[in-house]
Amino acid sequence: MRPKEDESSDCRFINIGEVDTFLSGQMKTFNIQDRPVVLVNVGGQFFAFADFCLHWGVRLSDGCLQGHVVRCKAHGWNHDFAKGEVIASDPPGDEGRRMITFETKLIEGAIWVSTVPKKAG
Numbered sequence: 001m002r003p004k005e006d007e008s009s010d011c012r013f014i015n016i017g018e019v020d021t022f023l024s025g026q027m028k029t030f031n032i033q034d035r036p037v038v039l040v041n042v043g044g045q046f047f048a049f050a051d052f053c054l055h056w057g058v059r060l061s062d063g064c065l066q067g068h069v070v071r072c073k074a075h076g077w078n079h080d081f082a083k084g085e086v087i088a089s090d091p092p093g094d095e096g097r098r099m100i101t102f103e104t105k106l107i108e109g110a111i112w113v114s115t116v117p118k119k120a121g
Contacts, residue, residue: 013112049081049102
């Protein structure tokens with residue numbers, strides 16, 4: 001997917017597309033400054049995060065989505081993108097590792113994603 005250039009007053013955001021083109025429970029990938037990012041619609045709430053597992057870097061967009069959690073297909077690490085952290089790892093011990101997430105906002109029926117990652121915490 002190719003994001004549209006920024007037309008908002010905040011140049012840190014890019015227009016990803018119209019809200020009605022993203023079904024609930026759907027993951028779509030796009031690039032922000034050559035970084036693969038996943039956009040997820042969970043019941044009308046939109047979340048964006050870097051498309052890699054914190055374990056081996058496998059694409060999370062190839063994983064299994066369950067609510068606010070995406071499970072990596074390689075080793076089953078669970079990433080909670082609403083919290084922005086790993087909630088289950090195998091072997092245990094990496095819970096709490098922070099994901100790279102991006103702010104999203106809706107403007108006049110369009111989804112906008114920040115080009116700057118959220119700060120941890």
